[in-house]
Structures are given as structure tokens and as C-alpha cells.
Amino acid sequence: MIINHPILGPRDSQEFVYLGDAALIDRPDGLAEGALDTFHDYLYLRDNPAGLHRELWYHEQGDRSWLVVTRNTLTHEITQVELARDVARARGRSK
Amino acid sequence: MTQSNRIPGGQIDRSRSLSFTFDGVTYQGHPGDTLASALLANGQRLMGRSFKYHRPRGPISAGSEEPNALVELRGGARREPNTRATVVELFDGLSAESQNRWPSLKFDAMAVNDRLSNFFTAGFYYKTFMWPKAFWEKLYEPIIRRAAGLGSLSREEDPDQYDKGFLHCDLLIIGAGPAGLMAALTAGRAGARVILADEDFRMGGRLNAETHEVGGLTGADWAAQAVAELRSMANVRMMPRTTIIGAMDHGIYAAVERVSDHLPVPLPGKPRQILWRIYSRRAILAGGATERPIAFENNDRPGILLAGSLRAYANRWGVAVGRRVAVFTNNDDGLRTASDLKAKGMEVRVIDARKGEEVVDTAGRLGLSSVTIRSGGRTETFACEALAVSGGWNPNVNIASHHRGRPVWNDTIAAFVPGQGDIPGLEAAGAAAGRFSTRAALETGAAAAEGALADLGRSAPARDLPTAEDGPYAITPKWYVGGGKGRAWIDQQNDVTLKDVKLAHQENYTSVEHLKRYTTLGMATDQGKTGNVLGLAVMASLTGKSIPQTGTTVYRPPYTPVAMGTLAGRSRGQEFKPKRLTPSHKWASEQGAVFVEVGQWLRAQWLPRAGETQWRESVDREVLATRKSVGICDVTTLGKIDIQGTDAGAFLDKVYANTFSTLAVGKCRYGDAARGWHRL
């Protein structure tokens, strides 16, 4: 597969390490009410869709950035690649 | 031995002779021959034995689809089992042995299975060998295992080198027949970066095997001219002897280039083969079509070939498989074999299925001697040494279906063609797209290249097509000849016959996948390139479903089998996961350190001193020395995170379960950290 890195351009996916669903960015507050349940769901449950999937890839053999890749799990077509930093900022996760 | 079956013509270099051996007998051939064409030229039709019944077999094809003519090529540690004689480029000193027979190819004791074929029907082994329970592993299975398998490996380390490489292009063209050459000329003249790959050692595809003209030249000469023009273009990479084995994601194709297989041994410093990963922006599948047989009784004898292949042996290699030839066809292309062979002075008789004529049986123990035909209710037997069979042509849809898209049935040509858009960026052209005439191949090749150029934002040159034949194909499907009591082969290598398909139907293994898995149809080394569509068409006729309703099995990479060494490249022996050495490794080695493997790293475990007899003594001494003075530990093997700043300690207090902010400068401390799923 080829991942079109927003800064570096097209790169072979072999340069990357895969983590999984980009929902992992939304780490719940461990001190909030009901944290045990939300943490269980956050850690262990996945949508695992057959279709569009937003997922985290780490460019280990490149610039070591984290990317959010939108990829179709039925066809492997990649429709969007974003810096995870930008995604996290947009979601209020980072400054 | 003389080349008794050599006839004039063809693209072989008669000025030079090559000497080779098959089963210890020495023969002569010429540069440009394959092992199969040279053996046929020497009158040797028998080249192998089938898997189950050990039936005598010769080649049915002249290409990579060959199920029968499998040999063990070369000797010693370079022995290559299951090598298709039809694609082995002849070289001086080549040696090959027949396989899966004992004691000899002509007399094979295992052919007793053929007499017992009534017992060895599809799936018989699922119904027996269960009692007594212990006998399966102790008796039945060892016998079956010894009898099964085809050729043997040498059991020695492969002495050759293999390499891997990466290529990038605007347009990858798979196949260098008329469609592929025309596509390459179109894109090459437009300045696009083109890779043209073909599995054959001579580019031109069917143009090398036909007699009709292209642009006023013979097809082969036109192809040679096109190849010469393409070779002169700096933006075109010509890759003969290169098979595209698979379509991966995002325009990546895997290819195997056979750099040295046409030589006795690779030249010094050269690899035997190279595995390429080709990154393409667009691709054209111009991989041609494969002819399919018709199932009739005893349709598997040496001397019975696919019609286009018999014609190729005559036209390209100057080989007459026999002087008296019968042609059994259900389409006009088969008639070409008849007219070409007649023009070469052979005695030809046509059995046209479209006129109700059919071949009902053949004879000849180690090679065809006669055929029996039925026409207008009368049967007749006549002598001949070769029988050309054409049940029609199947476009080579394999690569286009590697993403599991299913090919689409086309009634006009009674065959599957590639589904549209199954692989993004890939377009089929020529016979691979079901367009069989030379004119159509040139046209669709040019059109596919023009489409690709438009996608790439380049303008195409004005279309300049040479004149070419545009003859009819006119097929009327004919899958099998019914009514007989004998066996009619569908998958020749695995000995799957019409009866087996009927039995699978009777036992309700009617899904095309059940058919395949129960009968082993299409599971041989040719992966059903000649037999699959025939088999599923027979099943369709039994169930009453249409062929497209019946569907195909899944086309999987690789297109043709690939040596494991090629896929591994240089990662073997000491180069497999290369050692990682720490900065202190040299020093530690000099001290006589004992190393331990940690992942790919080697880490010094302890440094024994003279007089120490076991590891504890060394380790105790090192521990005490460290306690009393100082120790040095090279932790290069561990991952590291550099944390800087005034609040580094406070930050680590949040990361670790234990406290780090109290750690003094120059000290170290182990910490407990946890992931979300850990419990402390």
C-alpha cells in the first residue's frame, strides 16, 4: 500500500507501524465518573467497520509522525491522510 | 538423434546447434527453441506422467499454462522440479529428467493406477481408510504420500543468488503481444515512463506464432521492429523474461525477472532471478488469452495439443508435431491451424464441432496414433500423429481479478473477460479483454494507452495503426463430447475427468468451490489455466445454471509459480535479520565476552576470566566489582526517550507508578509504567 504522507508525499506503508482505530486519540478522563466503563470501552471495544476506517499509522522509518489515515477496509482505498497532531488539535486534545 | 520433425521456417537460429539431454539421451536443438519445441522437433512427444493415473503425457501448450510437460531441470543442488518444458529456453548443455515415474518414463509401474481408476474417483479417499483407526497414519497415508507429489527437491542448499528491486513508472504494460506493443509505442512516443514486461524471452506474443501480416510485414518482423523502436526510447524499460505475478494495492505490481535461467549457471555476480516491486500510476493488462480444450475420451495422449499451440510450434519453432494432423474445433481460430499446417505441406483433416462433427476417442499408448470421429451418425477411425483441439480462448483475466473482483461472462466469445474497474488504474486490452483479432488488439492497445495518457495529463500522439487482419472468431460453445464410457480429461495434471465432475454433481458438491476442492480441479501447478472454465461449464450444464451463475473460483497470485529463493532475495543465512552490534561489541569480543541474542542485537552477558569454570563465577565477580567500584553497562539494545526541562522529574512522576522527582543527578532508577490494560 502507499500512504500519501501530508508532508513527505507518497510513502510505502512498509515504512509505517500500524496502531489501529483513530478513536484511540479520544482517551477518556480516567478520573471522571464511570471511568471504569468508559475505559473498558475505549481500550477493548472497536467498531471494526467493513468500509471506511480512520486509523493511526506511525511513520517509524520516516519522520516519526503519527498519521490518521482514512482507508476502506473492503478495498484498501485511501481517501484521506492527516497528521494525527492536527486531528487531535481539532478535537481539543492538544494545544 | 536427428531433428526428424523439424520443418522450414520459424524464429530459431539454425546456424547454431545446441546439445541437450533428456532422461540421459542427447538431442540437438537451436537457439530460440524451448525444451518442449526441441524435444518435439526430435520426435519426442512423451515428456511426463500425470499425477494420479500416471498417464503418458506430452505438452498440450506452448506456454506457461502447461499442465503436462513437467521435468526436473538441471542437476545437483540446482535441480528444479516441476519445470514446464514449454517455457524453458534451450541452452547448450541443458539437462532434464522426467519425474513422477518409476522405473522409466516409457514404462512406469505406477501406471497400474490407471487400470484401477474406477476405484480412484474424485474424493474416494474421504470415504475409506478409516478402519482400523491406527492404519491411516501407519499404512495408508505413508503409501499415499510416497505416491503423491511431483518432482523432488535436491535437499541441498540453493547455490544461486537472488535479488530484489523497486521500479517506478507512469505506465506498466503487462504483455508484449500486438496490444501491449501498440500500447507501449503509443505511450512511449508520448514521452511517458513505460515499463513493458513479458514472460516470454521473445517479445511479440502471438505475432511470433502466426503467419498473417501486420503493416505489410510478417507479424514477427513487425513485432521485432516495434521492439527495436521501443528499445531506442530512453523513457521505456523493456523487460522480457519478466512475469507480472500479482496486482497488489495502489498500483503496485510484483514481478519476477528471470535474469539467468537461460544460462547454464548465472554469470559471476549476477542473480538467478530478481523480484521487482513495480510502482505504477497506470497499468494495461495485455496478457493475451489461453486456449481451452474440449473434453472427449482419451483426449490426453501425447500428440494432442491445443490448436493454437500446435500452430505456434509449426510457425515459431519450425516443428511439426506430426505429419498427419486432425483439427477439432468449435471456432474459426482452430481453422487457422488447419490452413497454416496445410500450407506447410501437412495432411490435415478438420472436425468442426459447429457442423455436428466430433472426436469420440483416440488411440496410441505412448503417443497418438489414431482418432475416431463421429459425423452424421457415422463413426470413423483414421491414423494421425497430432490432434489440434480448440474449445475457444479464455482471456487471461487472472491479474485483473487479483483483488477478488470476479470476471464477467461475455456470450459472444463464450468466455470470461476482466470486470471493469476491479483493479483501480488497470485497463485490459487485446485478447486479455476478449478482443481476439490482431486489428482489435492493436486498436484496443492504442486506446488503452491513450486513456492512460489522458489520466496522466499527457497528450497522445496521432494514432498510427498498421494494417492487420480482422478475421471472425465465430465460436459455438462445445464443452464435452457425451455418450462415451471412457474417461475425458478436464484437468490433465490432476487427472480430473468428466466422470469426476459428474460424481461431484451427484454428491451435491455443486458450488464451484466445492467442485474444485472435492475433485482437485484447478489445483495443479497450472492452477487450472486450461481446465477451470471447461470444468465449471460442465458443472453448469449438469445443474442447469448458466456459466456466469456458476461463477469462477478465486484468482490468486502468483500468476505463475515463483521460486521461494526469489521471494526471499538476499535475506538468508547470515543476512536474515542482520546482526545488530553495540558500540562496545568489539571491546567485549576482545575480552572474550559470552553474548546473548536479544532480538537482532547481540549483548555481552558476562566476561569470563581465566580460571573461572562456570558463568556464576564470572557474574558474581562482576556484581561485586560493580558494588565496590563502578560498572559499565552498554544499553544500546534498549529503546530510549530523551526528556528534558525543569519539570522532567514531575512529568515522570505522572508516567511511572513510583516517584522520579526525587532522583539525584547522576543516579538511575527502575520505574513501573503501565498501559491501559495493565493492573498493578
Next chain:
Amino acid sequence: MFGTGRYSGWRVVKEALTGHKGWGPAWRDPEPQAAYDYIIIGGGGHGLATAYYLAKEFRQARIAVLEKGYLGGGNVGRNTTIIRSNYLLDGNEPFYEFSLKLWEGLEQDFNFNAMVSQRGIINLIHTDAQRDAFTRRGNAMILNGADAELLDREQVRAMYPFLNFNNARFPIKGALMQRRGGTVRHDAVAWGYARGADSRGVDLIQNCEVTGIRTEHGRVTGVDTTRGFIGAKKVGVAVAGNSSRVMAHVGMRLPMESHVLQAFVSEGLKPLIDGVMTYGAGHFYVSQSDKGGLVFGGDIDGYNTYAQRGNMPVVEDVAEGGMSLIPMIGRARLLRTWGGIMDMSMDGSPIIDKTDIEGLYFNGGWCYGGFKATPASGWCFAHLLATDRPHETATAYRFDRFRKGLMIDEKGQGAQPNLH
């Protein structure tokens, strides 16, 4: 019995002499009835085994198996055919040993030769740490009633002299061996269970995709399919690879991701490799089929996918492992690759459990080890469906083990499915 009658050597001879006219269909193709007591979704190995044991061992009736494609078309039809019970953890080992014992009598039980062949499996050892780990695992196996032996380098060499003993980057130091491990003809497992279930009255319905699961007041009432609604008192889901898609019909999110595992077969070769071996220094395991093909595999591709196909990096990685372990296979040719979709669970272990919906039961999360589990999985799922209690060897395979911190994590990788 319906249909085919018993299979035997005598029958093969008799049919051969009488034109094979007496062989009936291996299974019927019934029209779905309006309602069943039990519906099993998924006609793969686990679903068919469940139906078979429900009918045979638990004496249940009115059972249907619904399959969207053809019987045995899931991962039972595309795997590397290995059976073994060489696990470390208490939650796993008794279950897999139960499965191995069922394999040992399976063919006589369902009257179909699935070629269960206990050729022995060895896990090669290349480092001292690996020897420690395999010693521990071997002891755990023995404590659970399985067989295990530690082999030294010379014992391995005596078995497989052609392995790389001369120039290996990771020299072979020994192996953990389970003699009762081996291989089985995978398709025949599906067909044997299918035929056995059909002959006991189970309706096997092919080309029938489940498009919805209906519930009323927290209780399952049946399933919507491409062939209409079919009522059911109990519904068991056994669709590994597609578990998340099917359970999404009832809004359940599962602790798993779907990944592709590729596997490979070479051209047919005369006998070379008698048993099964796994390489301890690379992702590579291999056995040789009765037909002569070397059957081998490696790691999953590592990204979520339902595409049933993989890419080159893993193909090459597997070949590299193979060449470094068995240098003679350089001139053997890879004939075919294929890819199956795995439920990769959060701890690498499966789930056989009830759901929060009454009458809806789940079996999945087999990662890439589901084939060897087929008999026990079917038996234990049938047990749960029939009795509403987990089988004694499958008590740990619960949904709530993640919440309770009772994960069964053989590799210690944590909740990262692509590392299991």
C-alpha cells in the same frame, strides 16, 4: 440416516464395480423452514461442528445452519491445517487439549476421512530465553494432560537434517515437540461435519446471508435473511472474521479487529517434511500435505481489512524465514497465496459466551488459531446453546474478562490485536 449411507472401503469397491450410481448427495439443499429451535449463523467449521454436536451429543432438533456462501467457505477452507494443543495458560490449554482429543476420534465419529494425521509438531528454539519459555509451556501442557517433549539440537537434526545447521543467523538449539499435534485435510472437516449434521436432520442452507437479527423485549425472535425471515428460539453466531459485522445487527461492539492472514502452498513435491514445524526466529511455519504441497504461513499483514487478500511485505517476510530455516526450498516454487479474515481479539483468545440479548449466543475471536479448535469450539458452543452453561473447558472465554482483568494473553501483548 438421510441421503448417503455409510462410507466404507467395501462401499467404495462396490460402487466402483457398479458405476458409482449409489452415491447420494453428501447433504441436502433444503428450503428454509419458517422457524427453528436453533439457528447457527455461519456454515464454516465452527458453525457446522456446533450443529453436528447439538444434534448428535445434545439430542436437539429443529436446527438450521445459515451460510451466506458455500459450506466450509470461511477460514476452515483457507488455513494451514495444523492441529495442536501447545498452550501455556490455564484458560486455554484444557480447551485445546479437549479439542485434540476430539480430533483423535473424529473420523470414526462422523464417518468421513478427514485425514487427521498426528505427524508431530515442533516449535524450534534458538535462544536460551526461548528454551526457558518453551520448557515452561511444555510443563503446563503436561500438567493439563497433554504431551510435550523438549528436544535438543541433535534430536532435531536427526528428524530434519536439511534444516540450516551450518550457517544460520539464529542457530537451532532444540525444540518443543508435541507428537500428538499434526495436520488435517481442512475442507474434509467442513464436509464431514456437514454430512454428519445433515444426516441427523440439520438443515444446511447455503447462499442465505443474514441481514438482520430480530429481537423483542430483549429476546431474540429470529433472523432476517436474503431468503426471508426465519424464526428461532436461539441463535448462535459463528462467523469468525465477520463477527463485528454480524453483531452490529444488534448494536454490539466487540473486543476485536478483523485482519488478513495470508497462507501459501508450493507446487507438489515428493515427501520432504514429515511433520509440522514452526521457526522460532522468524514468522514461518510449514508442513507438507499428503498431495505433496508445502503448506506454510507467517504473520498477519497487520492492518484492519475485510478484503481477504494481502500484500507483498508479508509474502516476502515468510519466504525469508523459510529460506533461512530450510535453505533447500529456494528452488521450490510458491504456487498459490490466499488470505482469510481473522477476528483478532484484544488478548489473542476467543469468546464463547451468551450475550446481553436472551437467546443470542456468540462464538468468535479465534485470531489465527481457529482451525485446530473446531471440534471443541463446536462441542462447547453446542453445550452453551443447549444447556445455557459454559462447557467446563471453556469457562474463561467470556465477554466480561476484559472488564474484570481476566485476560488470557498468551503473548503478553495487551490490547493490541495486530500483535497477537
